[in-house]
Amino acid sequence: MAHVHVKPSDPIDILIEEQGLDDHFHDHHDGDKYQSGFIGHYIFSMDHKIIARQFLITGIFWAIIGAGMSIIFRLQLGFPEADLQWIKPLLGKWIISNDGIGQLSPEFYYALVTMHGTILVFFVLTAGLSGTFSNLLIPLQVGARDMASPFLNMLSYWFFFMASCVMFYSLFLSTGPFSGGWTGYPPLSALPQASTGSGTGMTLWLVSLTLFVVSVLLGGINYITTVLNLRTKGMGMFRMPLTIWAFFVTAILGLLSFPVLASGFFMLIFDRGLGTSFFLSEIFIDGQALDRVGGSPILYQHLFWFLGHPEVYIIILPAMGIVSEVLSVHARKPIFGYKAMVYSILGIGFLSFIVWAHHMFMSGVNPFLSNFFVIFTLIIAVPSAIKVFNWITTLYGGNLRFCTAMLFSIGFVSMFISGGLTGIFLGNSAIDIQLHDTYFVVAHFHIVMGIAAFFGMYAGVYHWFPKMFGRFMNETLGKIHFWVTIIGAYAIFWPMHYLGMAGVPRRYYSFDTFDAFKHFGPMNEFITIAAIVVFSAQILMVINFFYSIFKGKRMTTKNPYGANTLEWTTPIDTGHGNWPGKIPAVHRWAYDYGKDGKEYIPQVMPLAEGEVEGDSH
Amino acid sequence: MARNRIHPHMFALYVSFASILMMFGALTSAYIVRHAAGDWLEFNLPTYFYFSTAALLLSSIALHYSYRSFIGNNERGYKIFLPIALVLGSIFVVLQYYGWNALFNMGVDLKLNVSGSFLYLITGLHALHILGGLACIIVAIINAFTLPYQPTVKRQVRFRLVLHYWHFVDVLWIYLLAFLLIVK
Numbered sequence: 070m071a072h073v074h075v076k077p078s079d080p081i082d083i084l085i086e087e088q089g090l091d092d093h094f095h096d097h098h099d100g101d102k103y104q105s106g107f108i109g110h111y112i113f114s115m116d117h118k119i120i121a122r123q124f125l126i127t128g129i130f131w132a133i134i135g136a137g138m139s140i141i142f143r144l145q146l147g148f149p150e151a152d153l154q155w156i157k158p159l160l161g162k163w164i165i166s167n168d169g170i171g172q173l174s175p176e177f178y179y180a181l182v183t184m185h186g187t188i189l190v191f192f193v194l195t196a197g198l199s200g201t202f203s204n205l206l207i208p209l210q211v212g213a214r215d216m217a218s219p220f221l222n223m224l225s226y227w228f229f230f231m232a233s234c235v236m237f238y239s240l241f242l243s244t245g246p247f248s249g250g251w252t253g254y255p256p257l258s259a260l261p262q263a264s265t266g267s268g269t270g271m272t273l274w275l276v277s278l279t280l281f282v283v284s285v286l287l288g289g290i291n292y293i294t295t296v297l298n299l300r301t302k303g304m305g306m307f308r309m310p311l312t313i314w315a316f317f318v319t320a321i322l323g324l325l326s327f328p329v330l331a332s333g334f335f336m337l338i339f340d341r342g343l344g345t346s347f348f349l350s351e352i353f354i355d356g357q358a359l360d361r362v363g364g365s366p367i368l369y370q371h372l373f374w375f376l377g378h379p380e381v382y383i384i385i386l387p388a389m390g391i392v393s394e395v396l397s398v399h400a401r402k403p404i405f406g407y408k409a410m411v412y413s414i415l416g417i418g419f420l421s422f423i424v425w426a427h428h429m430f431m432s433g434v435n436p437f438l439s440n441f442f443v444i445f446t447l448i449i450a451v452p453s454a455i456k457v458f459n460w461i462t463t464l465y466g467g468n469l470r471f472c473t474a475m476l477f478s479i480g481f482v483s484m485f486i487s488g489g490l491t492g493i494f495l496g497n498s499a500i501d502i503q504l505h506d507t508y509f510v511v512a513h514f515h516i517v518m519g520i521a522a523f524f525g526m527y528a529g530v531y532h533w534f535p536k537m538f539g540r541f542m543n544e545t546l547g548k549i550h551f552w553v554t555i556i557g558a559y560a561i562f563w564p565m566h567y568l569g570m571a572g573v574p575r576r577y578y579s580f581d582t583f584d585a586f587k588h589f590g591p592m593n594e595f596i597t598i599a600a601i602v603v604f605s606a607q608i609l610m611v612i613n614f615f616y617s618i619f620k621g622k623r624m625t626t627k628n629p630y631g632a633n634t635l636e637w638t639t640p641i642d643t644g645h646g647n648w649p650g651k652i653p654a655v656h657r658w659a660y661d662y663g664k665d666g667k668e669y670i671p672q673v674m675p676l677a678e679g680e681v682e683g684d685s686h
Numbered sequence: 687m688a689r690n691r692i693h694p695h696m697f698a699l700y701v702s703f704a705s706i707l708m709m710f711g712a713l714t715s716a717y718i719v720r721h722a723a724g725d726w727l728e729f730n731l732p733t734y735f736y737f738s739t740a741a742l743l744l745s746s747i748a749l750h751y752s753y754r755s756f757i758g759n760n761e762r763g764y765k766i767f768l769p770i771a772l773v774l775g776s777i778f779v780v781l782q783y784y785g786w787n788a789l790f791n792m793g794v795d796l797k798l799n800v801s802g803s804f805l806y807l808i809t810g811l812h813a814l815h816i817l818g819g820l821a822c823i824i825v826a827i828i829n830a831f832t833l834p835y836q837p838t839v840k841r842q843v844r845f846r847l848v849l850h851y852w853h854f855v856d857v858l859w860i861y862l863l864a865f866l867l868i869v870k
């Protein structure tokens with residue numbers, strides 16, 4: 070029996086009822102059986118919208134910890150002489166006393182740097198970004214009731230949660246968490262006796278990231294299947310919003326590259342626990358020769374970066390997708406070059422698998438091989454430039470609404486240009502001789518990946534906050550957040566280029582003993598102060614976020630931005646199954662803004678008599 | 687949804703094959719790279735590995751026959767061949783274990799040379815995938831003997847999930863064995 074509900078009065082709802090796809094979802098109630106009770110609804114939820122919020126809030130938790138760590142190690146770099154006794158209540162024995170002056174212990178400095186990288190790259194910018202928005206938007210924007218397998222989707226979150234617990238626990242070990250860098254290179258990662266963090270800390274790092282890989286794979290399988298199999302009537306691939314294209318290709322990258330990392334991890338686990346020598350060659354520790362022979366640490370680097378480079382695109386592609394959507398909606402213009410955008414995403418995705426060795430130019434790989442990787446690395450600049458060009462052209466002549474989401478999207482484009490340009494420098498193996506492992510690299514990847522991806526995520530959070538919580542975030546606080554962050558981020562990372570060109574190496578605890586680098590003291594102080602200011606602005610954002618969940622301005626209409634995509638045809642309080650009646654059918658692409666004298670034409674509107682569809686055909 | 691030619695769960699399974707292939711692809715690539723670098727011990731695979739291969743192939747055939755019977759209203763065939771598939775699959779694991787023992791007794795232990803380390807790692811990881819498959823077959827057997835015989839679409843899909851996974855890890859093993867025989 071059909072579910073009884075009131076006849077809709079809203080024109081969009083009427084359209085959905087007339088033209089939509091009746092899948093009899095609401096006839097039988099097994100769709101809702103997961104929704105009974107608090108535990109089923111909020112904890113072990115199988116609803117993609119709840120899972121999205123779980124990913125987001127866990128991501129926020131990690132972002133605060135990860136960013137807080139960076140403030141602590143920046144204090145050491147900016148103010149090496151300062152007395153850090155006051156952090157002792159938090160860090161305990163990791164604050165050592167040097168003539169009565171509290172100092173961060175060098176071991177813990179390395180542990181903090183390592184954890185900062187691991188947490189931000191994997192837990193915040195992979196799970197927190199792609200996990201949140203793929204979950205929230207894929208079913209809503211392709212017109213599906215939920216993911217292909219809600220159960221695997223739930224597992225995906227809980228594997229991430231377990232990974233989080235293990236990593237969090239490792240922070241409190243008496244020997245500290247792993248401290249050999251986020252890339253986990255052997256021998257520091259392969260020999261438990263190599264450094265303090267190489268023991269239990271590294272074991273837990275491996276356990277945690279292996280769980281994390283499982284989470285990514287379960288999520289990815291679902292995203293891909295949902296996009297390919299559960300699109301609603303009329304939603305051809307070339308009618309999908311760019312967000313979906315981005316999440317889709319991101320999931321493919323993850324699915325193909327994370328297993329390779331897992332293989333590397335298995336070999337590492339064998340080397341650590343079972344005495345094999347996959348990655349270990351003749352090595353001495355404390356003057357003692359170990360019996361490991363014949364292995365190759367470079368082999369690990371290949372396996373790691375085969376994941377590592379696609380991983381940076383796993384981080385940036387969702388941000389790109391979000392930015393494309395937000396820019397178009399708030400410029401009230403169709404995205405420029407939709408198809409070129411799609412092909413660039415595909416091109417970037419493909420190329421990202423054949424450039425990994427640009428992280429290894431200086432590891433002694435064959436220079437002939439390097440040339441091959443130089444060429445493909447530089448070719449990535451082409452699809453990247455196409456995307457940048459299209460974003461700027463989308464803005465050009467638009468009716469721009471400078472809301473916070475829009476500001477962050479524009480900021481994203483700025484950051485991506487600045488950081489992408491330095492990538493071209495680094496991609497030349499000859500220039501990389503000078504720049505490798507210096508602050509130039511740190512500046513490059515923080516701007517192009519770290520900040521840019523955060524901007525994309527913020528754009529998404531401000532934009533889709535009403536869809537998640539039924540309320541808006543505070544715009545004034547949002548704008549303060551934006552301006553402090555963009556100015557502050559440049560203040561932090563711009564000077565690092567100069568440090569790097571002067572040869573200042575990354576991952577050093579102190580530069581006191583190097584005459585060549587001593588005079589950079591004031592610059593490091595400046596960077597640290599800027600970092601503290603930026604960090605404070607992020608705290609402001611978190612306050613705004615939680616405050617707005619409960620007290621923000623209420624969403625009163627279903628489609629507050631006048632956007633075309635399907636998520637804005639769902640009720641304000643979107644229930645299980647997303648649409649109360651039929652699933653909307655789609656008749657056009659997602660970017661009909663300012664067409665035929667109409668400000669916007671939602672995807673559910675049939676083409677008018679004689680109307681030609683947008684860029685999609 | 688009616689429009690789908692292929693069930694989403696089947697599709698999801700095929701997508702996950704790509705992941706598993708990448709994982710073993712990474713291991714065999716690392717193997718090739720490391721092999722090319724020299725200091726590599728050559729040894730012959732114990733014959734147990736050939737017998738185990740035969741057991742696995744037969745197990746795949748048995749499962750296939752059981753599935754055919756299931757959808758072809760042949761309850762007897764379904765219930766006979768399902769346990770046979772399980773037994774043959776378990777024999778595979780046992781024979782792999784004998785194979786590792788034989789290697790160990792030849793002096794090729796985990797640490798002797800990286801060639802042996804690779805062999806244990808690759809075959810061990812594959813065996814874990816087999817164990818996962820066996821667990822699924824056990825669930826299928828429990829279903830077969832506790833639920834009334836009804837080849838509904840839902841149960842067909844669930845059976846096909848197990849079946850295709852089982853064929854997949856079977857073919858994967860053939861690839862790994864051929865690889866280990868060719869590159870040594």
Ligand code: HEM
Binds near residue numbers: 427449450491506518
């Ligand atoms: C035009 C495009 C780009 C080029 C040519 C490029 C090139 C490079 C090169 C050659 C390196 C290695 C530098 C070294 O270690 O000496 C590097 C490092 C890095 N790049 Fe890029 N890059 C580009 C875009 C990106 C993007 C879009 C992201 C992320 C979204 C990214 C993230 C990173 C990261 C995380 C590292 C450092 C990893 C580490 O050593 O810890 N890059 N880039």
Ligand SMILES: [Cu+2]
Binds near residue numbers: 424425
């Ligand atoms: Cu790279």
